[in-house]
Amino acid sequence: xxxxxxxxxxxxxxxxxxxxxxxxxxxxxxxxxxxxxxxxxxxxxxxxxxxxxxxxxxxxxxxxxxxxxxxxxxxxxxxxxxxxxxxxxxxxxxxxxxxxxxxxxxxxxxxxxxxxxxxxxxxxxxxxxxxxxxxxxxxxxxxxxxxxxxxxxxxxxxxxxxxxxxxxxxxxxxxxxxxxxxxxxxxxxxxxxxxxxxxxxxxxxxxxxxxxxxxxxxxxxxxxxxxxxxxxxxxxxxxxxxxxxxxxxxxxxxxxxxxxxxxxxxxxxxxxxxxxxxxxxxxxxxxxxxxxxxxxx
Ligand code: MN
Numbered sequence: 001x002x003x004x005x006x007x008x009x010x011x012x013x014x015x016x017x018x019x020x021x022x023x024x025x026x027x028x029x030x031x032x033x034x035x036x037x038x039x040x041x042x043x044x045x046x047x048x049x050x051x052x053x054x055x056x057x058x059x060x061x062x063x064x065x066x067x068x069x070x071x072x073x074x075x076x077x078x079x080x081x082x083x084x085x086x087x088x089x090x091x092x093x094x095x096x097x098x099x100x101x102x103x104x105x106x107x108x109x110x111x112x113x114x115x116x117x118x119x120x121x122x123x124x125x126x127x128x129x130x131x132x133x134x135x136x137x138x139x140x141x142x143x144x145x146x147x148x149x150x151x152x153x154x155x156x157x158x159x160x161x162x163x164x165x166x167x168x169x170x171x172x173x174x175x176x177x178x179x180x181x182x183x184x185x186x187x188x189x190x191x192x193x194x195x196x197x198x199x200x201x202x203x204x205x206x207x208x209x210x211x212x213x214x215x216x217x218x219x220x221x222x223x224x225x226x227x228x229x230x231x232x233x234x235x236x237x238x239x240x241x242x243x244x245x246x247x248x249x250x251x252x253x254x255x256x257x258x259x260x261x262x263x264x265x266x267x268x269x270x271x272x273x274x275x276x277x278x279x280x281x282x283x284x285x286x287x288x289x290x291x292x293x294x295x296x297x
Contacts, residue, residue, distance in 0.1 A: 002216035003203065004028075008039070008194075017051050018043070022194050022212040023117075024246060031192040031214065032237010033166035035061065035246055036118035039196060039209070039233075042069055044111050050104025051112060054279025057271040058094035059261050060126045060244075060251035061118045062164070065090040065102075066151055066172065068113035068196065068231070076100035077272025080132045089135040089151055091162045095121065097261070097270040098130035101277030115196065115233055117170075120244050120251050125165040135161045145179025146224065148172070153236075156184070168237030173224060175200075180225040183234075191215040191222070191236035198230025207232070247290050249282075259287045 006028055008020040023029070023037040040051070051072060065074070067084045074082045074090055077099045084090045092100060104110055121128070139150040139158035150160045152170030160170070169189060185191060193202050193213040200207060202224055207213055215222070217239065224232065244251055247258050262284045264270040274281075 004214040006212045006214055008210050008212060011038070020210050023192070025212065028214055029246070030120065030240045030244070031190055031235055032168040033119045033122070033164070033240050034117055034168065034192070034235045034237060035120040035244060035251060036116075037192075037194065037212070037235070038116045039194065040116070041113035042111065042197065043113070045104065045109060047107050047109045050106070050110055051102065052104070052279040053102045054281050055099050055101045055274035055277050056249050056282035057097060057099045057261065057265045058092070058249045059097050060121055061094050062121065063092045063094070063100075064117040064119055064152065064162070064170070066115040066117070066170075066233075068115065070104065070110050070112035070114075072102050072104055072114065074100060074102055075274050075276045076132060077274050078130060078132055079275070081276055082132070082134050084134070085136070087138070087149070089138060089160075089162055091133045091135065093121075093128065093131045093133075093163075095126065095128035095130045097264070099271040099274050101274050101279055103278050106278065113196070117235070118251065119164060119166070119168065120240060120242075122165055123242060126251075133161075133163060143183065144181030145177065146173045146175050146181050149174075166237060166240065169235065171234040173232045173234065174230070175226050176229050178227050180223075182221050182223045184221050185219050185236065187218050187220045188238055189236040190217050190239055191219065191234060193222075194233045196231040196233055198226060198228060200224060200226035200230040200232055202232070247287070248284055255287065255290050258290055262287045
């Protein structure tokens with residue numbers, strides 16, 4: 001059974017936040033329909049220096065925010081203004097187009113840890129109307145000392161409330177001490193495991209934060225062990241099967257679509273208006289570079 005260790009790379013989000021980007025990576029662009037995975041923090045920030053991401057557009061995807069520590073405020077062009085607290089999932093379906101902004105509480109020091117993922121929408125859903133779901137309560141299970149939160153999909157008969165459009169799975173495993181369990185997996189799914197904190201072992205090997213363990217299809221179970229406090233994220237899904245293009249904040253199928261979306265954002269069409277955001281709107285990079293990149297492979 002295939003498994004592969006992929007190093008996350010560092011990226012900067014907002015004005016100064018250091019994050020680890022596990023997906024897409026050079027060698028793997030999707031795990032099921034999951035096409036993006038950023039792990040931000042854990043970090044303490046000073047008053048006035050929290051996360052600020054100004055208004056920016058999305059198409060063709062769902063943003064899936066899993067708040068681990070701290071809280072952020074989401075504002076979007078549908079008019080939703082929603083605080084996201086620890087243990088909650090915020091799911092924004094961009095479809096044909098939406099814009100949003102995210103920010104930490106202002107003028108107070110805080111602590112912050114967030115996993116933000118994107119889910120690619122399949123061809124028959126990617127032009128749908130945009131929507132927002134906020135899920136303050138998720139199914140919880142206890143297994144061998146791990147507290148398991150079902151973030152997306154179904155696990156052990158427990159179904160997460162997030163509305164998704166491809167067969168997929170998202171789990172958070174957390175322990176404050178020693179724990180060991182073997183979880184059943186759907187063998188038709190491929191999976192990825194990312195350690196958020198601590199030094200647990202997965203499939204018998206230590207998995208440090210910053211490395212994504214990729215597991216191909218055909219796996220019916222996976223062992224997790226930890227001798228101290230740790231936290232892991234498990235994502236999975238049926239291999240997506242559609243070629244996607246991911247560029248800036250867009251998921252589409254062609255450079256022409258990216259250019260149109262960029263122009264629409266620049267000229268104030270399609271993506272509405274985000275009210276109540278502190279940060280300035282983000283400026284899209286020049287999509288001509290994308291056409292050259294696609295042409296060059
Ligand atoms: Mn966004």
